[in-house]
Amino acid sequence: MRPTLAVWKFASCDGCQLTLLDCEDELLAVAESVEIASFTEMSSATVDGPYDVSLVEGSITTAADAERIRAVREASGILVTIGACAAAGGIQALRNFTTVASLAGSVYAHPEYLDTLETSTAISDHVPVDIELRGCPVDRHQLLEAITALLAGRRPVLASYSVCQECKQRGTVCLMVAHGQACLGPATRAGCGALCPSLDRPCFGCFGPAESANTASLATRLGEIGASGSEIRRLFRTFNAAAPEFEKESVAHDA
Amino acid sequence: MAEARAVLLGTDGIERLVGLLAGRGYRTLGPVVADGAIVPGPVNSSADLPRGVHDDQSPGSYRLSRDDDPSLFAWAVGPRSWKAELFPPGAVVFRTSGTGSEVQVVPVLDDAAPVAFVGARPCELAALGILDRVLGASEHPDPLYSARRAAAFVAVVECARPAPTCFCTSMGTGPAAGAGFDLALTELVGDGGHRFIARAGSSVGDSVLAELGGRPVPPAAWDERAELLERSEAAMSRRLDTDGLAALLARNLEHPRWDDVAERCLSCGNCTLVCPTCFCSALDDVSDLSGATERRRRWDSCFDLGYSEVHGGPVRSSTRSRYRQWATHKLSTWFDQFQTAGCVGCGRCITWCPVGIDITEEAAAIRASDGETVRKDGQA
Numbered sequence: 001m002r003p004t005l006a007v008w009k010f011a012s013c014d015g016c017q018l019t020l021l022d023c024e025d026e027l028l029a030v031a032e033s034v035e036i037a038s039f040t041e042m043s044s045a046t047v048d049g050p051y052d053v054s055l056v057e058g059s060i061t062t063a064a065d066a067e068r069i070r071a072v073r074e075a076s077g078i079l080v081t082i083g084a085c086a087a088a089g090g091i092q093a094l095r096n097f098t099t100v101a102s103l104a105g106s107v108y109a110h111p112e113y114l115d116t117l118e119t120s121t122a123i124s125d126h127v128p129v130d131i132e133l134r135g136c137p138v139d140r141h142q143l144l145e146a147i148t149a150l151l152a153g154r155r156p157v158l159a160s161y162s163v164c165q166e167c168k169q170r171g172t173v174c175l176m177v178a179h180g181q182a183c184l185g186p187a188t189r190a191g192c193g194a195l196c197p198s199l200d201r202p203c204f205g206c207f208g209p210a211e212s213a214n215t216a217s218l219a220t221r222l223g224e225i226g227a228s229g230s231e232i233r234r235l236f237r238t239f240n241a242a243a244p245e246f247e248k249e250s251v252a253h254d255a
Numbered sequence: 256m257a258e259a260r261a262v263l264l265g266t267d268g269i270e271r272l273v274g275l276l277a278g279r280g281y282r283t284l285g286p287v288v289a290d291g292a293i294v295p296g297p298v299n300s301s302a303d304l305p306r307g308v309h310d311d312q313s314p315g316s317y318r319l320s321r322d323d324d325p326s327l328f329a330w331a332v333g334p335r336s337w338k339a340e341l342f343p344p345g346a347v348v349f350r351t352s353g354t355g356s357e358v359q360v361v362p363v364l365d366d367a368a369p370v371a372f373v374g375a376r377p378c379e380l381a382a383l384g385i386l387d388r389v390l391g392a393s394e395h396p397d398p399l400y401s402a403r404r405a406a407a408f409v410a411v412v413e414c415a416r417p418a419p420t421c422f423c424t425s426m427g428t429g430p431a432a433g434a435g436f437d438l439a440l441t442e443l444v445g446d447g448g449h450r451f452i453a454r455a456g457s458s459v460g461d462s463v464l465a466e467l468g469g470r471p472v473p474p475a476a477w478d479e480r481a482e483l484l485e486r487s488e489a490a491m492s493r494r495l496d497t498d499g500l501a502a503l504l505a506r507n508l509e510h511p512r513w514d515d516v517a518e519r520c521l522s523c524g525n526c527t528l529v530c531p532t533c534f535c536s537a538l539d540d541v542s543d544l545s546g547a548t549e550r551r552r553r554w555d556s557c558f559d560l561g562y563s564e565v566h567g568g569p570v571r572s573s574t575r576s577r578y579r580q581w582a583t584h585k586l587s588t589w590f591d592q593f594q595t596a597g598c599v600g601c602g603r604c605i606t607w608c609p610v611g612i613d614i615t616e617e618a619a620a621i622r623a624s625d626g627e628t629v630r631k632d633g634q635a
Contacts, residue, residue: 026544029543029544030544032544033544144544145541147544148541148542148543148544149542151544152542152546154542157539157541160559160560160561161556161558162522162524164523164524164525164528164609165523165524165554165559168344168524168525168528168529168554169344169345169528169554171339172290173290173291173294173334174317174334174525174607174609176609177315177316177317177334177606177607177609178290178292178317178318178334179291180316183609185523186525186609187521187523200290210522210523211560212574212577213521214520214521214522214574216518217519217520217610218521218609220610221315221609221610221611
C-alpha cells in the first residue's frame with residue numbers, strides 16, 4: 001500500500017502548496033508513489049486520517065488554528081512544514097512588532113469581526129516538527145527531495161549553510177562585493193540554488209537564517225556600503241521577521 | 256633565461272595561440288568580463304579578452320574600470336579560480352540502478368574536452384601545484400581532477416598590475432611565473448609597442464611555441480620584462496610575514512584574536528570557495544522516485560556546522576573554532592600535511608569576504624601579541 005500524504009493550510013498564501021502542483025514533470029511519479037489522501041487545493045475529495053506524511057503550510061494566527069495543528073500532529077506520522085510562514089511565522093509575523101488593533105483598524109471596515117491572535121508563530125512553536133522546508137515559497141527540488149527521501153527511508157539532503165555557497169557553486173559574481181548591493185545571502189540559509197542573485201537581485205532572506213548566521217556583523221557591513229538603518233531593519237524584517245536571529249537584528253535597528 | 260625556448264609575439268600572436276589551441280582540440284578558457292568581474296570564460300578570439308579593463312580591489316570590495324590601455328591582462332585576479340574547471344563545484348561520482356541484490360554501480364565517465372587556460376596568474380599556477388599535491392599525488396588520487404589536470408594546457412600571464420589585496424611576493428608565488436606552466440606570457444606595452452614574450456615550460460608548450468612563430472626576444476624586451484616585474488613587486492604593498500609563521504599560529508590556538516575575528520566573521524564560507532587551493536568536498540547520496548540513486552560530490556566548507564559533524568555533534572560549533580581551523584590550516588598545518596603553505600597570496604579571501612576579513616592582518620595581530628591567551632568567552 002502506498003503511504004498516505006496530506007497537505008494542510010494555516011495562515012498562508014497557498015504558494016507553497018502550489019509548489020507541489022508545480023512539480024509538473026515529477027507530479028505523476030509522486031502521485032504513483034504516495035496516495036494523496038487530503039489536498040484540498042488539488043481535489044475536494046479527501047480521505048480520513050491518520051496520514052503517513054503531512055505537509056503543513058502556514059503559521060498559527062488564531063486560537064482555532066492553534067488547536068487544529070495539534071489535531072494535524074496527532075493524525076500525522078511525519079510532519080513536514082513547508083515555507084517561511086510555517087518555519088518562522090511568515091510575512092504576517094510583522095504583526096508581532098505592533099498591535100493587531102492598530103493594523104486591523106487601518107485595513108478593515110469592521111475590525112470587530114476579526115478573531116485573531118496578537119502574534120503569528122511558527123508551527124514548531126506549537127507542535128514537534130520532523131522536517132522544516134524553508135523559503136517563500138519552498139524550493140521545488142527541496143520539496144521533492146524531502147518526499148523522495150521519506151519514501152526511501154533516508155535523511156533528506158537539505159543545506160544549513162549560507163546562500164553564498166550556492167552563489168559560488170553556480171559561479172554567480174557576488175552582488176555585495178562587486179556591486180555594493182545590500183544582500184542577505186551571507187546570513188541566509190541555502191536551498192534555493194541562489195536563485196535571486198543569479199538574476200541580479202540580492203537575497204532577501206526568504207529561507208531564513210543560516211546556521212551560525214552573524215547578522216550583527218553583516219548589518220554593520222551593510223551600513224558601511226550605504227544601507228540606512230531603516231533599510232537594514234526592513235531587510236531583516238520581511239519574510240522571516242520572527243525568526244529569532246532576524247528579529248533580534250531588525251529590533252537593533254528600530255529607530 | 257633559456258632564450259632558445261622564448262619568442263617575441265605581436266598581439267596577433269595571442270590570436271594565433273587561441274586558434275592553435277582550438278585546432279588541437281582544447282576548450283580554451285580565458286579571462287572575460289561577465290557580471291562586473293573578470294572570470295574564466297570561453298575565449299574564441301583575442302577580442303574576447305578584457306582589453307583596457309582593470310580591477311580595483313580592497314577588503315570586501317571589487318570594481319572594474321576601463322580606460323584606453325591596450326593591455327589585455329592589466330588586472331590581478333577575479334573571484335573564480337581555475338580550480339572549478341579541474342575540481343568542479345558539483346559532480347556525480349557514480350550512479351546505481353536496480354534494487355536489492357540487483358543493485359549495479361554505474362561509473363560516471365568524464366567527457367569534458369581537455370581545457371586550456373590562457374591568462375592564469377603565477378599565483379594560480381602555484382595553486383595548481385598545491386592541488387596537484389593534494390588531489391593528484393596522494394595515495395588515492397582524485398580521478399576526475401587527475402585526468403583533467405593531466406590533459407590541461409596552462410598559459411600563465413605574468414602580473415603587471417597587482418591588486419592592493421595581493422601578497423604573492425610574501426608567499427613566493429609571483430609576480431613572475433614559477434615552474435609548472437606550458438607557456439608563460441609577459442605582456443609588454445612599452446616604447447617597443449604591444450607585444451608578448453612567450454616562454455615554453457613543457458614539451459607541449461615547446462611544440463605550441465614552435466607553431467606560434469614569432470621572432471627572437473631582443474635584449475630590450477627582456478629588460479622591459481625585468482622592469483615590469485620589479486614594478487609589480489614594488490607595487491605589492493600587502494605583506495604576510497611568513498618567518499616562523501606555522502609555529503607562531505600553532506602555539507597561539509587560544510589567542511584572543513580568534514574571538515575578535517569571530518565577531519566579524521559571517522561563517523558564510525566565501526573565503527573557502529574563492530580560494531584556489533581549498534579542496535574540501537562532501538558526498539551526498541540521493542535517490543529519485545524511480546529508485547535510481549546517485550552519489551554526488553560538492554564543494555564543502557570548513558565554515559559549515561555540518562562539516563565537522565561526527566557522532567554526537569559538530570566538533571567545531573563556534574565560528575571562532577572554524578575561522579581558526581581555516582587560517583591555521585592554510586598557514587600552519589598545511590605544512591605538516593603537504594610540506595607547503597596552503598596559501599598562494601592571491602588575496603581572493605580578502606576581497607571576496609563580504610566583511611573584508613584579511614588573513615594577513617589576523618596573522619599580524621597574533622604575531623604582535625604572541626602568547627596572549629586571555630579569552631573573552633569560555634567556549635572551547
